[in-house]
Amino acid sequence: MGLLVLENDKLGRAGVQQLREAAYQLLSLIPPGKVVSYGDIAKALGVSPRLIGRFMRENENPIIIPCHRVVGSDGRLVGYSLGSGGVGLKRKILELEGVKFCGKKVCRESFYDLLGALGL
DNA sequence: CATCGAACCAACC
């Protein structure tokens, strides 16, 4: 099953692009009704959370890249406020997916244990 | 719970 490109010590310019692919894979393997935080992906890939955010924003495949399934570490809805109606829409989509909301944030149990799934 | 400041890393100017 070899999958994902982990164990990167140093990343060059090309490495970043590879990271982008890995990030997309991770996002695509997130089950419906679950979400992950930028920090989780960042930790899984060993990069800074900001980098992940940039990947989502500059993503070229919004179809296979459910960026709306990515939320803040606290479960708060972030992003999606630049080009869309706002986090309100995002929340609606997540609710439709089956994600449980705790007031203004996503319930902790709705988080997908990405690190655990990767064996970290 | 809201705000401020600092850290991280790559891209952009």
Add this chain to the structure above:
DNA sequence: GGTTGGTTCGATG
């Protein structure tokens, strides 16, 4: 070289 992000965490009130 310095600033900016779809962030995060810690401290403060």
